[in-house]
Amino acid sequence: MNDTNEQNAAEPLEKVQTSSKNHSQTNNLTKKSYVIHSSSHTARLDQRREDLSDVFTVNAMKSSWEKYVMGGMRSQYWIDLHDHYDFHRNRGAVLLSLRQRILDGQYRPEPPMSIRLEKANGICRRLSVPSAEDAVVLQTIVECISPSIIKKAPSKNAYYSRSHKNKKPRIDIEADYIWFVQYKKFANRLQEFASTSNFLLVTDVANYFDNIELSSLRNSISSMGEIKEVIMDILFNILDEFRWRSDYLPAPGRGLPQVDFDAPRLLGHAFLFELDKEIAKCTDDNFVRWMDDIDIPADSEESCKHLLCRLDEILNARGLRLNGSKTKILNAELAKQYLFSDENKNLDLIEEAIKETKADNQNVPNEALQARFDKFFCESRSGRWDKVLKRYIGLFSKTNDNYIESFLPDLLSNFPAVRDNIFSYYSSLGYSDNRLKQIVNYLTSEHCIDDVSMFSAVRVLIGWKLDWESEGADRIRWLANEMEKERRHNLVGPIWINAKYSAPGELRNFINHNKNRWLSTHYLARQVAATLPRLRLLPDFCQQVERWISERGLNDAASVIKNLDDIRTREKFEKPEMSYFKHGEVANKAFPLHKFLICMDVLQSGKFNYDEKQKLKLYLLNNVQDPIYKRYFSMT
Numbered sequence: 001m002n003d004t005n006e007q008n009a010a011e012p013l014e015k016v017q018t019s020s021k022n023h024s025q026t027n028n029l030t031k032k033s034y035v036i037h038s039s040s041h042t043a044r045l046d047q048r049r050e051d052l053s054d055v056f057t058v059n060a061m062k063s064s065w066e067k068y069v070m071g072g073m074r075s076q077y078w079i080d081l082h083d084h085y086d087f088h089r090n091r092g093a094v095l096l097s098l099r100q101r102i103l104d105g106q107y108r109p110e111p112p113m114s115i116r117l118e119k120a121n122g123i124c125r126r127l128s129v130p131s132a133e134d135a136v137v138l139q140t141i142v143e144c145i146s147p148s149i150i151k152k153a154p155s156k157n158a159y160y161s162r163s164h165k166n167k168k169p170r171i172d173i174e175a176d177y178i179w180f181v182q183y184k185k186f187a188n189r190l191q192e193f194a195s196t197s198n199f200l201l202v203t204d205v206a207n208y209f210d211n212i213e214l215s216s217l218r219n220s221i222s223s224m225g226e227i228k229e230v231i232m233d234i235l236f237n238i239l240d241e242f243r244w245r246s247d248y249l250p251a252p253g254r255g256l257p258q259v260d261f262d263a264p265r266l267l268g269h270a271f272l273f274e275l276d277k278e279i280a281k282c283t284d285d286n287f288v289r290w291m292d293d294i295d296i297p298a299d300s301e302e303s304c305k306h307l308l309c310r311l312d313e314i315l316n317a318r319g320l321r322l323n324g325s326k327t328k329i330l331n332a333e334l335a336k337q338y339l340f341s342d343e344n345k346n347l348d349l350i351e352e353a354i355k356e357t358k359a360d361n362q363n364v365p366n367e368a369l370q371a372r373f374d375k376f377f378c379e380s381r382s383g384r385w386d387k388v389l390k391r392y393i394g395l396f397s398k399t400n401d402n403y404i405e406s407f408l409p410d411l412l413s414n415f416p417a418v419r420d421n422i423f424s425y426y427s428s429l430g431y432s433d434n435r436l437k438q439i440v441n442y443l444t445s446e447h448c449i450d451d452v453s454m455f456s457a458v459r460v461l462i463g464w465k466l467d468w469e470s471e472g473a474d475r476i477r478w479l480a481n482e483m484e485k486e487r488r489h490n491l492v493g494p495i496w497i498n499a500k501y502s503a504p505g506e507l508r509n510f511i512n513h514n515k516n517r518w519l520s521t522h523y524l525a526r527q528v529a530a531t532l533p534r535l536r537l538l539p540d541f542c543q544q545v546e547r548w549i550s551e552r553g554l555n556d557a558a559s560v561i562k563n564l565d566d567i568r569t570r571e572k573f574e575k576p577e578m579s580y581f582k583h584g585e586v587a588n589k590a591f592p593l594h595k596f597l598i599c600m601d602v603l604q605s606g607k608f609n610y611d612e613k614q615k616l617k618l619y620l621l622n623n624v625q626d627p628i629y630k631r632y633f634s635m636t
Contacts, residue, residue: 045105055144057099060140064136069135070088072135081530082560086559109130109237112129112241112257113521114244118450120416130259138235139262141231142263144231146262148226149224153276154277155279157189158276159290190339193296197332199335200338202295202338203328208268209258211320214239214240216319220271224270244257254319265291268292276289279307308327338384340384347372366401393425394424439460440479442457443479458493468628476497476501491517504534507534525549525554526559526560528557533598536604569605578616582620596629603633604636617636621634
């Protein structure tokens with residue numbers, strides 16, 4: 001099937017001539033009517049199919065996948081051991097089928113993977129991880145509606161950031177809404193307020209996403225105009241399906257699901273436009289908002305109280321309230337302390353010095369950074385202390401300095417907000433016995449209660465470059481067994497670890513022993529299917545796994561198996577695929593586990609041209625730095 005023709009084809013809407021027998025009864029109707037394809041929808045959908053056809057073109061969905069969703073899926077807390085490569089390789093046909101299902105009223109979102117993220121003191125937020133198809137549908141809708149929504153923003157001081165960005169934005173809206181550009185603007189304005197105002201009002205909306213009523217949100221977005229009703233229908237149908245449901249209880253009437261893609265952020269941002277309008281009117285548009293965090297400079301404490309009263313009443317009409325425990329009215333001196341203004345200024349200077357030193361290829365002297373950190377760490381842990389701590393961790397990571405290692409166990413246990421930064425720091429510095437001990441102690445402690453922390457820790461372990469027979473590798477294998485036995489951890493962590501560190505026989509035993517657990521969900525079955533390239537020396541067991549997956553009707557996992565079978569029977573690969581196997585032709589880049597697994601099947605293929613296969617093998621052996629990956633590549 002010609003992919004270009006698929007993308008550019010504008011499927012005509014099917015119409016039929018009205019019967020002449022009923023002509024007299026249909027004088028007020030057009031002489032043509034849309035065919036009703038299925039009893040699962042009404043003629044109403046046929047009347048609106050043109051709107052769907054305009055938005056969900058194959059080209060538009062392909063663009064959403066390639067520019068945003070593909071990278072977005074890789075940056076989720078949950079990684080896919082097949083890299084959604086089955087979707088990517090077959091995206092033309094998959095998206096054409098998806099388009100047709102949407103036009104025919106047959107599209108239904110898949111139940112998302114629900115994972116927990118600790119906010120503080122064991123209280124967790126539920127995050128939804130969508131399938132690749134559903135993420136494409138959501139992102140295609142965002143690309144359609146975001147220009148209309150952004151144009152309605154009453155102030156340029158309210159910041160909304162897009163989560164996954166094209167590296168080269170083509171239009172101003174995209175360039176303006178890259179998250180790190182937005183946050184820097186927000187932070188700069190905030191520091192300016194602290195240095196020039198008598199008072200600073202700091203507040204946020206209590207449990208914002210959890211308390212948004214979807215019907216009220218839909219009315220608010222619809223009132224902005226220019227968005228077709230049927231597009232809103234699909235968008236809110238997906239959001240409703242993505243809401244976490246406890247046991248067999250019906251979905252609650254409120255709660256915007258938190259998905260690490262643009263749609264919820266855009267809608268949450270737009271829902272506060274009414275609030276922005278009121279603040280802009282009362283302050284002469286002198287404020288900043290980052291999603292639901294609001295900061296307003298003021299001349300007096302009294303004016304802050306009056307404004308808070310007005311804002312809380314506006315929110316109350318939407319079923320929302322300001323967060324009383326986080327609302328503060330700070331005088332100028334307290335505002336500087338709350339925002340750590342002087343600390344941030346000093347860090348700016350240190351960061352600039354580090355950049356200049358690195359540019360001159362000199363060793364970075366970190367004495368000033370270390371001294372400032374010691375003083376900062378002993379200060380009151382109030383206000384934006386955690387934001388500054390993240391900056392410190394980032395700077396020590398950039399300079400490859402292990403100075404803060406002794407502080408990390410306490411931070412891992414008690415400060416969930418900085419865990420991501422700590423795990424990035426571990427990854428940047430690489431393996432050491434002490435770092436592995438800290439991660440093992442955390443994962444086996446009662447402090448590790450959420451999925452996201454476990455995923456992040458395991459990603460560090462599978463990213464480290466260790467020898468097969470090293471004590472570190474043995475310790476990680478032991479950890480996988482402990483996590484498997486405890487059963488309080490999501491099984492995906494042990495799957496990832498075993499996919500890299502276990503011998504084929506051990507991996508087989510792990511899969512066999514946990515059969516009932518991983519066969520219970522599409523997501524886990526998909527991860528197990530992705531490990532089959534490690535088991536090709538055990539063909540009977542590979543076939544057994546494939547039978548189990550087929551018998552349970554686990555289509556996502558079956559798609560991985562089908563894609564791997566196709567890879568192993570290909571005689572030739574085109575240049576883009578060869579570049580993918582080589583990880584973008586860039587030597588010394590961290591080679592990901594999912595790509596190692598796919599390359600194992602490429603190199604074990606009996607059909608692939610021998611000379612080309614040897615060239616690829618030689619390239620991988622010369623450029624991949626991980627000893628375990630090289631060990632298995634050399635054995636093919």
